[in-house]
Amino acid sequence: MPRYAYVNGRYLRHADAGVHIEDRGYQFADGVYEVCEVRHGQIVDLTRHLNRLDRSLGEIRIRAPMSRAALVGIIRELLRRNRVRNGLFYLQVTRGVARRDHVFPSAETPASLVITAKSTDPGIIAGKNAKGIKAVTVPENRWDRVDVKTIGLLPNVLARQQAREAGAQEAIFVDSDGLVTEGAATNVWLVDSSGRLVTRPAEHGILRGITRTTLMDVAARLGLEIEERAFSVEEMRSAREVFITAATSICFPVVEIDGVPIANGHPGMAAQRIREAFFDIAEKTAI
């Protein structure tokens, strides 16, 4: 079955889809994005993802390319065309195509909108949940505005690659005070000795993950206490549980960091309970 991508008003065969070489996303990483999960034919937490998209666009002063209703119509159509039941869509908006110049192009330059969709194998995710994943720590070296979900991800790419080469699946950034910020593409959580969930406040230093936000609703429903505060690498290494959250992976247990097991080296109960309750509580939008 051919895959389709949406590019600036057209549904193109994925293999042939492209943007102009002077697109500012390509030239400057001048754009923002969202990744949203699709599960059992339903889009997960769509409203929150589109709210964050609006915020990201506002922070870098790109005008939304169309109304939300039109955007949702395109997302649904693309998912249908690609027959995605379990998978994700990726959406990016850039400042459009213009002759290369650092300053913004004229206000009439239309933003570029690209959306792709793909199916994923639920078995792979289930395997990671059952076994847990390994992580490595890396020095935080990103810019100050990681709260904006920009497509400028080179430090994240290099960190993930470093993890891969060390036989791990995620890299966890650690700031110059020895405090954990977040993963290369995930938020990081620990469970302390009294069973409390701890995660860094999202005011500064991390992306406010949608999964993170919904997980707070889940925790409230399960009666789990959450403390939003920064924590050190040492505290993370000696935690009862560590897990990471992101759309499409929800809540992967981390069983080893820098080659050292977390607790008994097996996935913990808190992550499992949260995962099991997550989709009951998350917003679901039919395709």
Ligand code: PDD
């Ligand atoms: N990444 N922090 C970073 C740096 C991220 O890139 C992501 C998501 C998250 C988790 O956010 P959310 O729960 O909204 O997915 C935190 C996506 C999945 C990606 O880049 O592929």
